[in-house]
Amino acid sequence: MKAIVINQYGSPDVLRYEDIPTPTLKPDQVLVKIHASSINPVDWKMRQGLLQPLSGYNFPKILGCDLSGEVVEVGEKATRWQVGDPVYTFVNPVFGGAYAEYVAVSAANLSYKPQNMTDAEAAGVPVAGLTALQGLLDLGQLRPGQKVLINGASGGVGTFAVQIAVAMNTEVTGVCGTSNVDLVKGLGAHTVIDYTQGDFTQQGIQYDIIFDAVGKQSFFNCTKVLQPDGIYISTLPTVDNMAATLQTLFSSNQKCKLVLAQPIRRDLDALRDLIESGKVKTIIDRTYPLSDVAQAHTYSEMGRTVGKIIIAINEGLQTINID
Incomplete structure (x- = not known):
């Protein structure tokens, strides 16, 4: 699968667009095909090495935490979910994994994607x-x-x-x-x-x-x-x-x-209810393809983002950059 990896801490130049093995599942996990992710400041703080006491020095690392996509494989204990279910959540930013085509996610931390949102919009939420x-x-x-x-x-x-x-x-x-x-x-x-x-x-x-x-x-x-x-x-x-x-x-x-957010299903469900009732929406500043995550990080670090920066991993998602 394609993913953005780092082999050392540093500037956006350390981000590499590479082929790596698809994750294998634990019994309580599901494999999600990611359609979209987003940029959060914690992502580039991780890349810079500002969280080294938590993230350690084992490389390569895949960054990224937000995701929206669909279930493509289910662990034997993850009986709540079925292949094809549209889902959204975030993974622990210390371990990352969402700047990639696939990620293994704890089944307990998933929620159904809001029906009235695109994957790009949903990826900006978690x-x-x-x-x-x-x-x-x-x-x-x-x-x-x-x-x-x-x-x-x-x-x-x-x-x-x-x-x-x-x-x-x-x-x-x-x-x-x-x-x-x-x-x-x-x-x-x-x-x-x-x-x-x-x-x-x-x-x-x-x-x-x-x-x-x-x-x-x-x-x-x-x-x-x-x-x-x-x-x-x-x-x-x-x-x-x-x-x-x-x-x-x-x-x-x-x-x-x-506040330090936790991917709690009850709260993801509550957000979905607010979104589906028309009370909450995602404001999208820019959308970049996965291969341009370095450019997205550079923009995010400027501190001028309005709403969210989205990473389009499914090639069918439109990418936009508005100056």
Whole structure:
């Protein structure tokens, strides 16, 4: 099968488009033919070697975690699934495997692909969508009527967070750059703050939940715009935020929490329900073929992505690049 592999850590130049053996199954796994994947920042952080304590030094490695595709082989204990089932999920980014034509996936971590999404759209959902869903609902205990601020509202996680918070009947404020204000309004945000024109931490409005989808603020910077029992949630485990998480665990009404998405079937099902009801969609910035993952990484590292960058593995998927 074709796959993107690395034999060392480094720049996008270390990414190689190669033929490697198709994975073999364990009894509790299924083999998925991947039609599409997507780029997540954790992918290029892995490639750079920033997560070496977790990823180790065994090469070659296949990167990538998001996937949408179809089941082509079923392990003897994976009786829930049948060949031909359309599925989506993500695999552990430390081990990767989704920048490839096939991947072996735990049967327990799969969900049926949303029926009203293409594979390209579905491949953009798992990591970003679950980060938003699990952050807001599990950590934030999001409830109707609350005031929620999403920092980084036009990015991969942020676009899903805005839509999920709107679907939960909360009052949503999105923070983004000038060029993306209309997009975030179109996702349903009631108020949009252009960060080039104003700093939300200085505006005196207090929120029940601040979801920092880009890790650009810290809990300590946000305390004065959090309600006394408010919750700050970040996707980035900085030293400040890890310290704040421990500190507020016991000693403060205000809480700092860090979200690390898990491929839980129940939550993938919940996302599918929101998608099929028309409340959540994937915003696609660009689509690249598998052979151009290096170019996709370079673009992602620039930090200007709006929504998701998709990797088309099925040759029938259209690839687009919009400047």
